[in-house]
Amino acid sequence: MEWIILTGMSGAGKTKALNTLEDLGYSCVDNLPPKLLPTLAEIRRGATSPATVVVDARSLDGLYDLWDALDALRNMGVTYKILFLDADNSTLVRRYKETRRSHPMADLSDATIEVAIERERDALRPLFDRADYHINTTGILPYQLKSRLTSLLSRRGAVRTMWIHCMSFGFKHGTPADADLIFDVRCLPNPFYVDTLRNLTGLDEPVERYVLEFDSAKQLLRRLEELLAYWVSLFNEEGRAQLTIAVGCTGGRHRSVVFAKELGDALSALGHSVNISHRDIDRSQ
Secondary structure, eight states: OOEEOOOOOOTSHHHHHHHHHHHHTTTEEOOOOGHHHHHHHHHHTTSSOOOOEEEGGGGGGGGHHHHHHHHHHHTTTTTEEEEEEEEOHHHHHHHHHHTTOOTTGGGGOOOOOOHHHHHHHHTHHHHHHSSSEEEEOOOOOHHHHHHHHHHBTTOOHHHOOOEEEEEEEEGOOOOTTOOEEEETTTTTTTGGGGGTTTTTTTTTHHHHHHHHHHHHHHHHHHHHHHHHHHHHHHHHHHOSSSEEEEEEESSSSSSSHHHHHHHHHHHTTOEEEEEEEEEETTTTO
8 A cells, every 4th residue: 555645834734634634544643753654664564544644844853864764665565655735935824823823943943934934945845856746725725625635545545647637727816836737718708798607607507608619719629638638648658646737717717617627528538537626716706
């Protein structure tokens, strides 16, 4: 069974992620000193459930032992993937101010939250660089994070060969920080200016029909499907673990939703593991 090493920035959603993984059948251990990873693997010999271990800035001193411990896991026949949760600095600052919790690295020298976040980011850079999966939680809600994790990991704990996340968003709410490919469909006619469609979304059939009735939209969709079919195959051959494709329109409720769904369905029909989400579909206009 493949383990998940869950790590990332404090305030990026690791507690929510750990709860989700526990619901998916993982045995979860929070804040384990990295040098104890081989001991845990020995204890779990013969276990049928996969494990998730949280390693983060709370174990800062132990991070120096992490790479030797991970090598030991490999030698014991334990395979693992590193999942890194991140968010932009302003989001992390806001979350800490809302919860009024102290940052684990602020205690080192009475640093401000901003300074503590930068120190943590520097300390975790090697983990970020070696991570197999990155999820940026800036601008997404807890249920959206849960949906992504559920799609990424099967109940048996097997990690898919390459996970594709196809998402819609609104440019006026900011571009997704973790997007690998971004496509802009603001060039297409906007259903927002049709009175009967304004309060609907791209998941509603009248909006989908309107968006795709134009020749420009049909041709753009066809060409994007052809491009992604080839592009994704190259990423897959290269051994890429994760690919995030983002489609944006103005508000993220109409055109981008239609295109993200269509592109996601097309990639899924080609046999890829695809999760489709709509970041801004529930935002007020």
